[in-house]
Amino acid sequence: MKKYAYYPGCSLEKIASSYHKSTLETTRVFDIEMQELDDWNCCGATTYFHVDGILAHTLVARNLALAEKEGLDLVAPCSACYKNAYFTNSLFRKDPDLAEHINFALEEDDLQFNGKIDVFHLIEIFANEVGPEKLKEKVTNPLKGLNIAPYYGCQIVRPRKNGEEVENPQYFEELIEATGANSSYFPERLRCCGGSLIMTNRVAALSMIRILLESAEKNGADVIATACPMCQVNLECYQNAVNEEFGTSFHLPILYFTQLIGIALGISPKKLGFGIEMVSAKPIFKKLLSKEAN
Amino acid sequence: MASKPSFSDEISNLLYAAKGSPINACIQCGTCSGTCPVANYMDQTPRRLIGMINSDLKDDVLDCNTYWFCASCYHCTVRCPADIDIAGVMYAVKRYSIWNKTYSEDLVGPTFSEAWVKMIVRSGRSYEPILAPTYMFQLGRKEFFQEAFNASKMVLKGKIPVLPPRIKRLDNFKKMIRRIIPLGESS
Numbered sequence: 001m002k003k004y005a006y007y008p009g010c011s012l013e014k015i016a017s018s019y020h021k022s023t024l025e026t027t028r029v030f031d032i033e034m035q036e037l038d039d040w041n042c043c044g045a046t047t048y049f050h051v052d053g054i055l056a057h058t059l060v061a062r063n064l065a066l067a068e069k070e071g072l073d074l075v076a077p078c079s080a081c082y083k084n085a086y087f088t089n090s091l092f093r094k095d096p097d098l099a100e101h102i103n104f105a106l107e108e109d110d111l112q113f114n115g116k117i118d119v120f121h122l123i124e125i126f127a128n129e130v131g132p133e134k135l136k137e138k139v140t141n142p143l144k145g146l147n148i149a150p151y152y153g154c155q156i157v158r159p160r161k162n163g164e165e166v167e168n169p170q171y172f173e174e175l176i177e178a179t180g181a182n183s184s185y186f187p188e189r190l191r192c193c194g195g196s197l198i199m200t201n202r203v204a205a206l207s208m209i210r211i212l213l214e215s216a217e218k219n220g221a222d223v224i225a226t227a228c229p230m231c232q233v234n235l236e237c238y239q240n241a242v243n244e245e246f247g248t249s250f251h252l253p254i255l256y257f258t259q260l261i262g263i264a265l266g267i268s269p270k271k272l273g274f275g276i277e278m279v280s281a282k283p284i285f286k287k288l289l290s291k292e293a294n
Numbered sequence: 295m296a297s298k299p300s301f302s303d304e305i306s307n308l309l310y311a312a313k314g315s316p317i318n319a320c321i322q323c324g325t326c327s328g329t330c331p332v333a334n335y336m337d338q339t340p341r342r343l344i345g346m347i348n349s350d351l352k353d354d355v356l357d358c359n360t361y362w363f364c365a366s367c368y369h370c371t372v373r374c375p376a377d378i379d380i381a382g383v384m385y386a387v388k389r390y391s392i393w394n395k396t397y398s399e400d401l402v403g404p405t406f407s408e409a410w411v412k413m414i415v416r417s418g419r420s421y422e423p424i425l426a427p428t429y430m431f432q433l434g435r436k437e438f439f440q441e442a443f444n445a446s447k448m449v450l451k452g453k454i455p456v457l458p459p460r461i462k463r464l465d466n467f468k469k470m471i472r473r474i475i476p477l478g479e480s481s
Contacts (some may be wrong), residue, residue: 015454037463039462039463041414041419047406047410048414050407052387054474055475058416063433105474106470108470109467110466192331192365195365199425199429200362200406201332201402201403202437204334207334237444241444278447278448
């Protein structure tokens with residue numbers, strides 16, 4: 001059994017509780033243990049970095065140090081948490097001056113960080129460690145006929161890490177196909193959802209969300225799959241506000257990719273955190289059931 | 295005698311992560327502006343902002359909303375043919391404007407960021423309802439009610455916790471932060 005230090009991040013405690021539940025349920029199927037970090041702190045999303053760079057890296061490094069103490073690599077399901085953890089980790093390794101500042105501060109919590117662990121996003125665990133082939137083998141309830149739009153968003157793809165291709169990733173599509181569903185054409189899949197602009201510049205954010213919903217709907221998606229709580233909240237909880245603002249009539253369920261994988265693995269919807277949707281997921285289940293009947 | 299650093303030098307120095315090329319490598323091609331999903335809402339496009347920084351047009355740079363409207367999507371950064379971390383530049387100008395209190399009053403971004411950091415310093419965790427006052431009152435009447443309705447629906451669905459979470463070793467955590475930045479003694 002492979003074990004990781006699991007860093008849920010603030011969103012997964014409540015607003016994205018379905019992501020949390022479905023993560024634990026689906027990884028278990030592949031003998032992956034997610035051991036939650038003890039006493040983790042907020043990673044700061046993008047906002048600490050607006051105020052002070054070294055402070056932001058130190059707060060992120062506290063979580064990295066907690067994982068290193070357990071001797072485990074860190075996995076974050078939230079794209080913003082992941083981006084922060086990944087880049088603080090890689091900067092720490094390259095910049096001894098930053099490392100010294102960080103460790104000087106960490107002393108106060110009896111911690112030390114040495115840059116000895118790796119950081120992964122949850123979707124990387126599914127794409128690389130599990131892989132589409134192994135996922136396919138475990139599918140008991142193929143999502144036949146369901147059109148799923150793979151929404152990458154920003155921070156799992158960007159910034160670039162090691163010169164890799166960032167304009168045309170395919171791993172999300174491959175995971176969707178492995179569940180038996182169709183990966184729906186989604187030209188705006190790498191476009192930003194607006195992130196925290198929904199709070200600081202509502203007009204801009206709503207129009208950004210509209211573009212994404214339009215792109216998915218126009219291409220026949222039944223549901224958008226996300227890998228980030230911020231994207232999920234923007235696309236789902238503000239769908240009504242988009243409709244009011246632009247006179248549109250979107251009604252597109254927005255689910256975490258782990259929830260969709262979970263259904264394909266035959267896990268009960270309740271265990272996957274279904275039931276708190278602001279845009280009902282019922283049409284998806286209806287569609288899956290009607291296909292089964294045929 | 296050392297001369298006072300120019301504005302463009304100051305911003306370069308704030309570009310903490312020494313990744314990519316310096317700002318003055320910009321060739322003004324406009325790939326960033328063409329890529330930016332928020333460009334339509336900015337006073338100045340990212341290309342123009344970088345040109346203005348390189349020309350030391352300090353007041354004009356600080357007066358515009360461009361950098362506070364950056365959503366940190368990094369699309370400009372990965373496409374820049376001169377390899378400038380443009381999203382990083384936006385962060386640098388944000389920091390400059392926060393530390394020097396030069397941002398324009400009608401922006402929500404800076405107050406929101408400051409409230410966020412204060413919240414983390416107090417509890418170690420984020421909790422949305424604490425942040426609401428920083429942006430709710432800037433909304434129009436219709437948007438205010440839309441937001442309030444949305445929030446109450448989220449509470450009913452159990453998406454927002456009733457009590458703010460906090461970390462266990464909070465005292466150590468605060469001492470750790472004090473080693474990086476001074477905190478007001480009241481905290």
